[in-house]
Amino acid sequence: LSCMTARINLGSKLPYTNSDILDFNPLDGPSTLRTLNLHGHFSFDDVHHAAKDFGNQYQYYPLAILRPKSVSDISTTIKHIFQMGPASKLTVAARGHGHSTQGQAQVHGGVVISMESLQRPDIQIYTEKLPYIDVSGGELWINILRKSLKYGLAPKSWTDYLHLTVGGTLSNAGVSGQAFRHGPQISNVYELEVVTGKGEVVNCSEKQNADLFYSVLGGLGQFGIITRARIALEPAPKMVKWIRVLYSDFLSFTNDQEHLISYKKTFDYIEGFVIINRTGLLNNWRSSFNPQDPVQARRFNSEGKTLYCLEMTKSFNPDEADRVDQEVENLLSQLNYIRSTLFLSEVSYLDFLDRVHMSEIKLRSKGLWDVPHPWLNLLIPRTKIHEFAEEVFGNILTDTSNGPVLIYPVNRSKWDNRTSAVIPEEEIFYLVAFLSSAMPTSTGTDGIGHILDKNQEILQFCKTNHIGMKQYLAHYTTREDWQAHFGPRWETFMKRKATYDPLAILAPGQRIFQKAI
Ligand code: FAD
Known part of the structure; x- marks a missing residue:
């Protein structure tokens, strides 16, 4: 006591x-x-x-x-x-x-x-036909990237920020601009070692203790602690061409995104974000996009209009530069962006994947990293994305935003429905991420109260209008809300918990x- x-x-x-x-x-x-x-x-x-x-x-x-x-x-x-x-x-x-x-x-x-204290002495890479890396559940993705690049390899599916652990992202899903092709991180794991809620240490995979394997993936930490993961690797490129283009019309923006993710020889990473009448640092914190940052293109920020930025990369090795230029040109020619807004840069694969960390360093130096982050991450079915955007970007968040708003489509077929992850019913759905930062003492539009109210308005709109939305990194406080979140999968989730x-x-x-x- x-x-x-x-x-x-x-x-x-x-x-x-x-x-x-x-x-x-x-x-x-x-x-x-x-x-x-x-x-x-x-x-x-x-x-x-x-x-x-x-x-x-x-x-x-x-x-x-x-x-x-x-x-x-x-x-x-x-x-x-x-x-x-x-x-x-x-x-x-x-x-x-x-x-x-x-x-x-x-x-x-x-x-x-x-x-993070659980370092494994046996962090190992296997470079055979299906290469993989065995890592501790407490390993940071940035360390996995650095280690695997030494062998010319890298994981296939990422999050935008790499200073997160394997166990933390696999308990959710792990989604970024590669998910349209490879699925989320939970679709790119071969095997896990798990300590269950009874203290048993169990190896599991698609073939061995499969129910535990799929329970834990996307399982919000409810079924066991991931102590080791075997992550799929692929040959890593050395460089990426990093491209951004702007749209003033949401329909053209989403048509192009959907076109790109359905196309076989497409870009290697496809995301997008919304620019809402602001050019401040917090709005740009993910966009350390040198030398030309499209968000700085104030001339497009006319009359408070909302703009949409499509962001893509094409990976390449130096000896393939000419061919890749051709491919990029061909892909861009199929899109309907505002022609004068093409921004292109070349960076190493490592710098691209670790891009958010660069922004973290900048924000930390200004004391803006350790502030409240009332984030809201939603998965919206394709058929409802326009209704959603019209209300949210046209009415709820018109004149201000307090951080990046990401929006990009992924394909349901790349998600394994045996995992615990909850996603919308349709084949294509959008991740819409409101990544707000709040000023700790503010009572204005950048204060936590205002941002939480806006989040609530968005959630209420989805509910009232039957948008079929699912929260990603969901946060509910009652059993009823969780049950509604899982829908028909609630019974299975409870059975798995009991086991x-x-x-x-x-x-x-x-x-x-x-x-x-
Ligand atoms: P923690 O916050 O420490 O834990 C998260 C949950 O997982 C907890 O319930 C915890 O108990 C459980 N858990 C942790 N480790 C284990 C383990 N080994 N075994 C079982 N359960 C465990 N997510 C995306 O999908 N895509 C993104 O692009 C993305 N970008 C982000 C950017 C930033 C700046 C931040 C802060 C978060 C981002 N996220 C993103 C969200 C992130 O993936 C999740 O919040 C993730 O859970 C964080 O990992 P962590 O290691 O900090 O986990």
Whole structure:
């Protein structure tokens, strides 16, 4: 108890209440965890950083942080908590890089497992016919890229930002401009090692323990902790041609995006974003696009008009430059962008994939990285994207935006419906990501209150107008909302939970299940 009260004095926004303290169960204190025989160790004192995430909106303090040195440390800890049964309130959250935005990797009074501590000595690359890399679940994608490039290889499917862990993105989906071709990251994994909610260590793949494999992929951390992943690789190009063009007409923009993703010999990466009457730094933070940044083209920002930027890359090696120029020209000739707005740059493959980190460095230097991030990520069926855009860009977000708004289509057929990921019913759907930053003390349009209200308006519009939207990186607080999110897949999700984490020990920060006590 003294340990808990010590933390209660750490700050004003702490989550423990008097009733927590009165309810305190000695089984849930540090002494029980101290008895475990581990290669790594628990920290009980410096737990505050595990009560923080990129969203900067939620703050739940754990009892302890486990810094595992082996998979058996994770298994021993979970087994111990599992064996205490409902007598203990303790729950466990794996924390990757803590880049969730709504407390998904936090736990109130339980154990946070710092996955980045789990270094695997056996990080290995296999360069055979189907090359792959074996990595720890706590590995950052940027490290995987650097390592695999040494062999002339790289993963096929990415997120826009690489300072995220394998376990963190595979628990969601992992989507970027390559997903139209390769599917999300969860479609590019051959095998996993998982510690279940009972503390069992299980290898799984399409062929072995397939139900667990597919449960965990996109499973929001509910069924097990990913301790190792075997990621598919492909030959890596050295360079990319990085292209942006602008549209003033949403229909032409989406027609061109859909045309490009349906075309076999197309670009290698296809995304897009919306430019809403702003040219400030926060709006441009993803666009370290030198030497010419299209968003700086103020002459197109006339009369507050909303513009749409199509962003593409074509990969190449230096000896293929001429042929690739020809291919790019041919592809661009099929598009209906505003002709004078073509911006083209050449960068290394590494610099392109790590582009958001460049923006992070800039924002950090201005104190603008560690601000609240009330993000909203939606998946919108193709047949509803125009109705959605008309209302959202025509009415709800007309004169201001507080960060990038991404919009690009992907194909459902590249997603495996055996995984836990929830997506719209149609073959083509759009990822629409409102990546807002809020100014901590502002009560104006860049304040958290205003941005959350706008998010709510967008969600309400989708609901009222039966848009068939699914949230990506979903955040709900009631069982009913989660059930509606999963729809017909809810039964399967619950069955999987009962099989792999029957006491609901894992990832309580997702707020889907509560430990039975
Ligand atoms: P955490 O936030 O630490 O954890 C997320 C969830 O996964 C938690 O519930 C946690 O308990 C669970 N978890 C973590 N590790 C494991 C594990 N090993 N096993 C089981 N469960 C685990 N997403 C995209 O798809 N595409 C993007 O382009 C993209 N860009 C982003 C850019 C930025 C700047 C940021 C901050 C996020 C972005 N995301 C993107 C979202 C990101 O993929 C998710 O938030 C992801 O969960 C973050 O990874 P993390 O390692 O920080 O996970």
